[in-house]
Amino acid sequence: MNDWAIEVDRAFKRFGSTVAVNHLSLKVRRGECYGLIGPNGAGKTTTFSMMCGYLRPNQGQIRIVGKDPRKPGALKGVVGVLPQDAALPAPGTVGGVLTYWARLAALPDPEREAKEALQQVGLVESWATSTQALSHGMAKRISLAQALMGAPPVLLLDEPTAGLDPRIAAQVRQLMRDLKGQRTLVVSSHNLHELEELCDAAAILDRGALVEVGSMADLTSKSAEFRVEIARGAVPLEELTLIPGCVGATLDSSGTLVVRFKGAPEEAISGVVGFLLSRGVLISSVTRGRKLEERVLEVT
């Protein structure tokens, strides 16, 4: 058993003349929360669908916990999937449909599994509700519930909070936070703040190709720069570079001081902040790294 929960090796997928995924390679560690980032048409959902075995790559290989997702029954009990835009079957009740899927997954007590999963997404009261009577948000949570049934070691969640109201989206994020560390999570989302907060690592895709991959700290340069919002006072930029660990500093047009550093971040941050205060500069906030959004906009 290796360390990788998911291995995508030079996966290539074409729909007619359109290349959806172009020789994409990435690896996700066991227990890691991994983000798939990119604009519309970047190939996130196609990559996702290949991981779930819905689509067959034209070239390349994919392994989920060492198994080929296209092999019959390979993902059973291994993967929980929240597919994007998949309708719940009708007619039927929420409880009936979830129990059916739990039975199909050969879970020992299907009804209990279904009820527990509904509890996790806060929809126990919807047990007897018809699947045709669900709002978009409820259907999304039911779909999330089915992915959680049987506690699969790998969870693939495609746009888990898309279309949800802020309160429900926050609940779903909390659920993902709770799952983090216990399962391998792969989350595709346009909500970059959400991914930045949740994920340990991410891949940025654009037009089917991988443009950047790495830990979230690397992508947001948390280990290389920090930002200081200057409220008042003149910043002596040249003197800042003399502070140990500080390798460069710039002041942008909005009055934010961007400091690049080497070594321990706490020493560089404390040194710069102390120096600025000693020079009568007032600070309104300090942020490590930059926003993921900025990085994504830079590379896509």
Next chain:
Amino acid sequence: MEQLNEVKAIWQAELQRALRSARVVVLLGLYGLFSLLVLLVVGTLSSALSKKLAEVGGDPRAAEAAFSEGRNAILAVLFSTGDPAILEALKQVPLVVLIVFKVTLFFLPAYVALMGFDQLSGDVANRSIRYLVVRARRSSVLIGKLLSQASLLLVLVMVVDLGIFLYAEITTPTFSISAAAVHLLKFWLAAIVFSSAYIALTSLCSALVRTPAVSLVLNLVALFGFWLLDVIGAGDPSRDFLRYLSPSHYPNGLLHPSFAPFATSVLAYGAFAIVFVGAALLILRERDL
């Protein structure tokens, strides 16, 4: 064993889903009403003919012989055969039952198509199949759905056949209950064996495309194609072999009293079913969902 459990779970769920939907009731109503219409038309014509023969008078034996001759002529046209063995075997069965059975059998493939054209394409179109294929093998999904269609058809055909035989039993004093029961079972089994190939064909058409409407059109085109093959093969001796490539060619053998023609028909429908299901399994295994 694991796959059998998957098939069982899908079969049960699909059956429940179908029973909850209005389509089965509508199709049963349509099938039943159509059979009833044919039954009434043929029954009325048949009794008018008997009355006319009685009115003309003369030798009752000659009248009966004339009726029997007429009946055989109708059967020969209906079953496209002058085989005396099959005519003899069907002698006990009222003419009205034979005509209605034959006409409903002609339309049965279309009912099968209407009942199951979206069994896979519908789930692929709205992507709900994605919930299934991470839990079960694609082959289990196909077989489970196919079995649920077959189960529904078993009941649907039995209900309609029961109606036809009840009518015949009431209107034909010479048709005994035991003979009615035996023939009901025989006709029902014949219809089921006949349908097996068409159920499999519907699964194949549904597995081929991702739009339900297109799968229905494809299914109907295939039915017409097979029917044409049979007609062309029958009409042109140089292309006789074409008949054997069509499931429309084999239904008569299912009611034949001799083993060889009966077994040939059963084997032919079994072979068509296996080929269609095999192709559907292959396509579903390879295709994107």
